[in-house]
Every structure is written in C-alpha cells, then in structure tokens.
Amino acid sequence: MLKVNNLSVNYGDTDVVSNLNLELAKDEILMLVGPTGCGKTTILQALAGLIPISSGDINLGQWRATPEKQIPPEKRHVGMVFQDFALFPHLTVEQNVAFRLADKQPADHWITLLGLDAFRQVKPSTLSGGQKQRVALARTLAHKPAFILLDEPLSNLDAALKDSLRWEIRDALKTAGVPAIWVTHDQEEALSVGDRVGILKNGKLEQLDTPETCFCEPASRFVARFLGEASFLPGELNPSDNSVKTALGTAPGIPVNNATGSVDLLVRPDDVSLILDDTGNGEIDWVRYEGCARFYAVKLDDGTLVKIRASHENKAEPGDRVKLVITTTHPLAVFQRQ
Incomplete structure (x- = not known):
C-alpha cells in the first residue's frame, strides 16, 4: 500500500x-x-x-x-502514463510494449487485452491518439x-x-x-x-x-463550484429536521461545518424544475442549447442567479418569466451564509 x-x-x-x-x-x-x-x-x-x-x-x-x-x-x-504518450518512434508497438522485458509474455497479454494485436508491427507515427495511449498503457502494465x-x-x-x-x-x-x-x-x-x-x-x-x-x-x-455548476440559494435552516426554507420551496439539507440559521443551499442544475409562468418567481437571464438539454440561468426576483438544466423541449428565451421549484428529494449541502 x-x-x-x-x-x-x-x-x-x-x-x-x-x-x-x-x-x-x-x-x-x-x-x-x-x-x-x-x-x-x-x-x-x-x-x-x-x-x-x-x-x-x-x-x-x-x-x-x-x-x-x-x-x-x-x-x-512505478509506472507512468503521460498525455503525450512518450513512445519510442523508431520501435514497433510490440517493441515499445516489451521494451527491456526479459519475459515477453506480459507484453503479449496486454497487447491482446487492449486490442492492439493488429498493430504489433506498426510504428507509433501511423497510430491514432487513442491507439498510442493504449500502447503506452500496455507498456506500463507489462512491466508490472x-x-x-x-x-x-x-x-x-x-x-x-x-x-x-x-x-x-x-x-x-x-x-x-x-x-x-x-x-x-x-x-x-x-x-x-x-x-x-x-x-x-x-x-x-x-x-x-x-x-x-x-x-x-x-x-x-470551492469544492462545490469546482465539481460542477453550483448555485447558492439563500434560506433558513430548521435545526429540528435540517430542512431549509427558500424562495423556491423547502428542501432537506446537510449542514456543512455546523452551519446554522441563515444559510445558503447548494443547488445543482438538476435539482430544480422550470416552467414558463408570467406570474413566476424569476426571469431568464441567458440560455445555452446543449442538444438533449437547455442550460438556463434564471435571475430570481430577489436577485439570486440560479442555473438549471431542462429538457430541450422546454424552450424559453432571455427575458421570459418562469417559475422555479426545488424538485429534488435527496438532502442538499448547506453552507453558512456569507
């Protein structure tokens, strides 16, 4: 270990x-x-x-x-696999994988397992990027x-x-x-x-x-923002059941670092639903078409910006009034209000 x-x-x-x-x-x-x-x-x-x-x-x-x-x-x-493949250009795939190996059996094993049999006698310059990376991985694994x-x-x-x-x-x-x-x-x-x-x-x-x-x-x-789209929704934490009351409804929460009282609820784009509604609680700020989905930023009436991903069939334009509702049932992370 x-x-x-x-x-x-x-x-x-x-x-x-x-x-x-x-x-x-x-x-x-x-x-x-x-x-x-x-x-x-x-x-x-x-x-x-x-x-x-x-x-x-x-x-x-x-x-x-x-x-x-x-x-x-x-x-x-230690074995290393690099982004630039680091293969010997003058050696074949088989020679690269078996480089400095006395026993060639591990090289044969990984060449076959990684689907490189047809390229054994080929040099790296003729391979695609994916094939080169498989050769690099086979070489690393063959050396155990x-x-x-x-x-x-x-x-x-x-x-x-x-x-x-x-x-x-x-x-x-x-x-x-x-x-x-x-x-x-x-x-x-x-x-x-x-x-x-x-x-x-x-x-x-x-x-x-x-x-x-x-x-x-x-x-x-920082972790919340780095690992995906993150919106922070102002709310009040109920200490009796860790539920958080927000402008988009009440959601179950998980307090981070003992957050209490006035908090911010971490909302991911899939935690919220969106419908067109002239009497809704926000307005479309911008929209991005992603093929199977549309990605929206909605400015709520209190000024909070919430990002939401909806079906591509759910079409709205910047300036449209919409209603957002928290639909997730799993607990969401809760941070102390900044």
Missing part, C-alpha cells in the same frame, strides 16, 4: 504542495483534480522520484523516501508496476474518444489489480472513473472522498 505522510514540495520559497496525506489501497483509482497550478503534476513527479520532496515521506513498504533519503525513480517500481501515475492521459484526445478510452483504461487497471493516481482537468472524468477523488487548491487537499460524497456533500464552496 502506498502511503504519503505530510508531504510538502517547495520551489525556492514557494510552497507548491503542503502537508499532503493520502493512502492508496490495492487496485484503487484515485483521481486528483484542481485548477491549473494547484500542484497536481508536482505530486506525481514527487511520487515518481523526479523531483525532491521538502518534508514528509512516501512509503511503499519495500522503500521509503524522505528529504534525507531520496529513492531514484528506477527503484520505485507497484502503482501507476497517469498525468492527464486523455487530454490530447477528442471528446468522443475520451469517453470510451477512460473506461478501457479503468478496466485495464482493475484487471491488473494495480493502484493508480490519475490527474485530470476533467471533472466528469474524475467523478465517473475514480474510486475516490481528491480536490486540490493551492497545493492543499480541500477534500478527499468518494465521488458521490465530494459532489453531494462538498467540504467547501
């Missing part, structure tokens, strides 16, 4: 990663997300031994890295690493390919039974693929939990 204890990385006087603590269980996929510059890639580089750490330790059992005892990358038994680090492996691929390849990668990791830390900018990718999600802000973990918990019970407003 990989354990990271109070890990910090400094570049000069700048703290890039501060007091990071996490454990990676057997065959677990941990997704790391956060804004640009929050320290995601630095964490991977530190775990791989590519940069020194300033404090704390990284422990895999058979080795332990500290500021005083740096373990070189080649002795960490103790854990794998993936640095935005799908960022160079088109949207349709990303959706299918993310599941191929997840299935391959689970089949191999190898734990992985996967860095991404794509919140949907993080929530759908990961067993757990870590949200970083300025080099610190804001929250580390299951995707559902991070999305439905975010530890902060």
